[in-house]
Amino acid sequence: MDKLTKLEKYRQCSDAAIVPSGLESTAFIQGRSATAETGAELIYARQDYPGCLVAEDVLADYEHATSCMAFSSGMAAATSIFQALDPGSSVVVPKQVYWPLQVWLNEFSGNQGIQVNWVERAETDAILAAIDDNTKLIWVEMLTNPDLHLLDVRGLSRRTRGDIKLVVNATCLSPILAKPLDLGADLVMHSVTKIIGGHNDLIGGAVSTAVEDDFWQKLSRLRWVLGNGMSARDAAMLYRSLMTLKQRVLAASANALEIAERLQGHPLVDKVIYPGLSTYKGKNKLKSNLTGEGYGPIIGLHMRLDSEQCRDFCANTLVWRNATTFGGYMSCLEHRASAEYMINQSQNDYVRLSVGLESVDVLLDDLFCALEHYELPIAV
Numbered sequence: 001m002d003k004l005t006k007l008e009k010y011r012q013c014s015d016a017a018i019v020p021s022g023l024e025s026t027a028f029i030q031g032r033s034a035t036a037e038t039g040a041e042l043i044y045a046r047q048d049y050p051g052c053l054v055a056e057d058v059l060a061d062y063e064h065a066t067s068c069m070a071f072s073s074g075m076a077a078a079t080s081i082f083q084a085l086d087p088g089s090s091v092v093v094p095k096q097v098y099w100p101l102q103v104w105l106n107e108f109s110g111n112q113g114i115q116v117n118w119v120e121r122a123e124t125d126a127i128l129a130a131i132d133d134n135t136k137l138i139w140v141e142m143l144t145n146p147d148l149h150l151l152d153v154r155g156l157s158r159r160t161r162g163d164i165k166l167v168v169n170a171t172c173l174s175p176i177l178a179k180p181l182d183l184g185a186d187l188v189m190h191s192v193t194k195i196i197g198g199h200n201d202l203i204g205g206a207v208s209t210a211v212e213d214d215f216w217q218k219l220s221r222l223r224w225v226l227g228n229g230m231s232a233r234d235a236a237m238l239y240r241s242l243m244t245l246k247q248r249v250l251a252a253s254a255n256a257l258e259i260a261e262r263l264q265g266h267p268l269v270d271k272v273i274y275p276g277l278s279t280y281k282g283k284n285k286l287k288s289n290l291t292g293e294g295y296g297p298i299i300g301l302h303m304r305l306d307s308e309q310c311r312d313f314c315a316n317t318l319v320w321r322n323a324t325t326f327g328g329y330m331s332c333l334e335h336r337a338s339a340e341y342m343i344n345q346s347q348n349d350y351v352r353l354s355v356g357l358e359s360v361d362v363l364l365d366d367l368f369c370a371l372e373h374y375e376l377p378i379a380v
């Protein structure tokens with residue numbers, strides 16, 4: 001068999017496969033006269049490759065975006081956005097954002113000539129008050145990890161100066177439950193490692209934009225020269241995950257709501273935090289920011305247990321995995337303070353649950369059994 005025949009066979013196979021194939025190729029055949037400037041659209045995977053383009057297009061549709069870019073991790077996506085700013089820019093960031101991003105902003109953003117105006121709480125008025133003449137970007141998490149505080153993105157975007165980019169990290173909600181671009185945000189970012197990936201088998205980040213402006217072009221060039229785009233294998237896995245995203249998110253959200261409701265009133269649970277509960281602070285006001293399809297997989301529990309007991313409780317479950325992630329089809333839980341260092345955000349009594357697709361009864365039984373090891377508070 002000569003080389004051409006092999007290639008033809010391969011192409012036939014790609015065309016006939018019902019699972020998209022060839023998505024993982026990282027280099028592409030160029031025409032005879034192609035140069036880097038005038039050549040084929042696909043050249044080399046650090047710029048673009050089919051697997052990534054396909055996944056990006058699907059995600060852009062979910063976000064109601066013009067375009068989407070996939071990165072090697074959520075942190076790569078987040079830090080690239082800050083690196084695309086001009087030196088001398090200031091940014092406004094509430095302290096209720098994913099803690100390694102705070103580490104990057106504290107330690108490395110100065111090297112880029114960026115000043116960070118930190119805000120104690122992710123509240124609209126406090127964020128607006130931190131804007132100065134050089135502010136070019138506001139970074140917020142729409143539903144904060146780990147403490148599940150919902151931010152009014154529509155209200156914030158209405159009151160933000162036009163030359164400031166409002167960037168919304170919507171990792172804890174997914175584009176099924178929130179579409180920040182429809183609410184006036186300029187960019188939406190996800191750690192697709194979490195809900196969007198949904199299987200705990202890929203790591204990645206994604207940024208989607210309302211308009212392909214100069215900043216977007218700069219971000220794209222930055223990804224090319226830094227080489228921090230998503231890997232071909234992860235992009236293929238991401239494409240697979242996107243095909244079931246809606247079903248997974250709706251099912252996990254329905255499970256989470258039922259579990260949150262049934263955990264309320266357990267004598268060892270002081271407080272259940274879940275945006276779908278009637279007890280959730282500010283829920284009605286902020287409901288209109290969401291698509292109305294649910295509230296996501298994450299539940300926060302303030303336990304009537306000390307730090308060691310919380311860790312022990314998490315380790316004693318059989319169905320729930322004691323792991324530091326969320327949004328997968330399998331349920332996970334963790335004592336959050338034990339997973340944080342350098343910047344501590346969580347109280348010692350806080351356990352974060354990520355509800356998956358298992359049966360609610362099985363999941364609750366598992367939690368209740370693990371809690372049987374502890375004495376009930378005397379007052380109850």
Ligand code: PLP
Nearest residue numbers: 073074075098145171191193204
């Ligand atoms: N943003 C949020 C809200 C996260 O929870 C995480 C990770 O947990 C990230 C960003 C970073 O994503 P990655 O771990 O994919 O780098």
